[in-house]
Amino acid sequence: MRTIRLYLAALSILLLPSFSLASGGEGLPGWWMVPGGGVTWPPSELGVKDNAPSFGGILGFKLSPTWALEMRGHFATADFDSAATGSLDLLHGEGNLTWFLTKGAFKPYFTAGAGAINASGGTSDETKFAWNGGAGFHIGLSNSVALRLDGRVVSYKVSTSLTTEESKYQPEVFAGLSFGFGGKPRDDDKDGVPNKLDKCPGTPLGARVDVNGCPVDGDGDGVPDGLDQCDGTPKGATVDAKGCPSDSDGDGVFDGLDQCASTPPSARVDSKGCPMDSDNDGVLDGLDQCENTPSGCVVNTNGCPSDADQDGVCDGNDKCADTPASARVDKSGCPIEVSQKETELLDTGMIRLQDVNFDTGKATIKPESEKVLDEVGNILARWPELRIEIGGHTDARGGDAQNQKLSDARAKAVLDYLLNKFPELRSEQFSSKGYGESLPMATNTTQLGMAKNRRVEFKVLNTEVLKREKEKRSFVPKQ
Secondary structure (H helix, E strand, C coil): CHHHHHHHHHHHHHHHHHHHHCCCECCCCCEEEEEEEEEECCCHHHCECCCEEEEEEEEEEECCCCEEEEEEEEEEEEEECCCCCCEEEEEEEEEEEEEECCCECEEEEEEEEEEEEEEEECCEEEEEEEEEEEEEEEEECCCCEEEEEEEEEEEEEEECCCCCEEEEEEEEEEEEEEEEECCCCCCCCCCCCCCCCCCCCCCCCCCCECCCCCECCCCCCCCCCCCCCCCCCCCCCCECCCCCECCCCCCCCCCCCCCCCCCCCCCCECCCCCECCCCCCCCCCCCCCCCCCCCCCCECCCCCECCCCCCCCCCCCCCCCCCCCCCCECCCCCECCCCHHHHHHHHHCEEEECCCCECCCCCCECHHHHHHHHHHHHHHHCCCCCCEEEEEECCCCCCHHHHHHHHHHHHHHHHHHHHHHCCCCCHHHEEEEEEECCCCCCCCCCHHHHHHHCEEEEEECCHHHHHHHHHHCCCCCCC
16 A cells, blocks of 8 residues: 555656646547556565566547547566566556546546556566556647656456465556647637637637638627527627627617617607607607698697597697587688678579779789689689689670680680689689680670670589589588
8 A cells, every 4th residue: 555655646746747738629639659658566476676667658549529449558677676586577458448538638537448467577477367447647739749647556466375366456657748640630719720720719619710710790790600690680780699689669670770769669660760750740650540630730649630629620720719510611720701702603503703804905814803813712712622614705896706715815814813823723623715705694785784794704514513512511601
């Protein structure tokens, strides 16, 4: 036991400095040779001195990243003690299974196996079956060279008398240089690019790299391809550790690109992530249940306009609140006064004007006629479904052809005036026609008769619509 303790102490002294030599990550080569030597302590029953130098080596073959099959052969010569002369030769061969605890440059290992030991010298020459077990360190010095240090105990039977054999223990220490062959170049970050060519050591495991060993990031989001679970992320988007963009407010525009964070749920947004309000009523599109609300209307929380007096003009735009029920109102929400001319339109399907004056022999409307035309324009604007023919009529003065041409021009002038003055009137509602002197209302032999014949008529062409509208609407009397 004293010999074993001395062996363990010596092994500790040899191995302690080796911890400072570990560096990098390195796997096992395909196979290796380890020439070297050490010291062995044969059992005292063999009649030799306390220890003997040994020489030999190891031949190893990789089975897996951490397991190997190794064959070792050692030769030692020990002098007999003073009671005998000559020396004892020990030839030891064994096959071991070795387990390397790590894959780095510094690899502690355990080894165990069996073989045979031959002891010859003096008058004896015996070969015995031997077990062995031990531990050591593999310390990488380069891609293919390493330092091996280990200690083992070999057990085999030794004759203690002429008839008795007992198992004895033979401690050994060994040191040598391991030369590896057939292994892959050292690649600490496991990116497939050897350390000596890798310009980006420490690449995260699983990341795709270029020929220089540097991570590739196709979408530029800071997460290397291979680790990025959301390739093609738009540039500028905020991503998580997996490379997937986040959208905190759930509006479909990624954080980092969203210029309006905290958008209310369901609100529609533009390409910048900002909510839209197309009708400018203060209720966002997507939440607005009444889109296209007229500008200025008071709306509720759903974006729908309120109409307290139910006149069809929303609060906020209604200039005449509290309009009586059933009253017809204009676009400002104020009750419409039914004029004599509108009554004429409803009763006869026509408005006849005899006070529209033109320059003599021309189609130029005189300024004093604009008031009466404006009154008719306001009436027609309230009846958008009617189709109206504007007819021009003259007295019998002048030739027929001249009067026909003049009446046509005057009817067209009236139509142009109304369309320019009232943009809500649609041109497709109207047509104009000159009748000249062909449809007189009175005699052309008196001044009064000729005055009646000079007229402009607004005639309803689709009288069925007028009838339907008359039945559907109620009117407030003129005040």
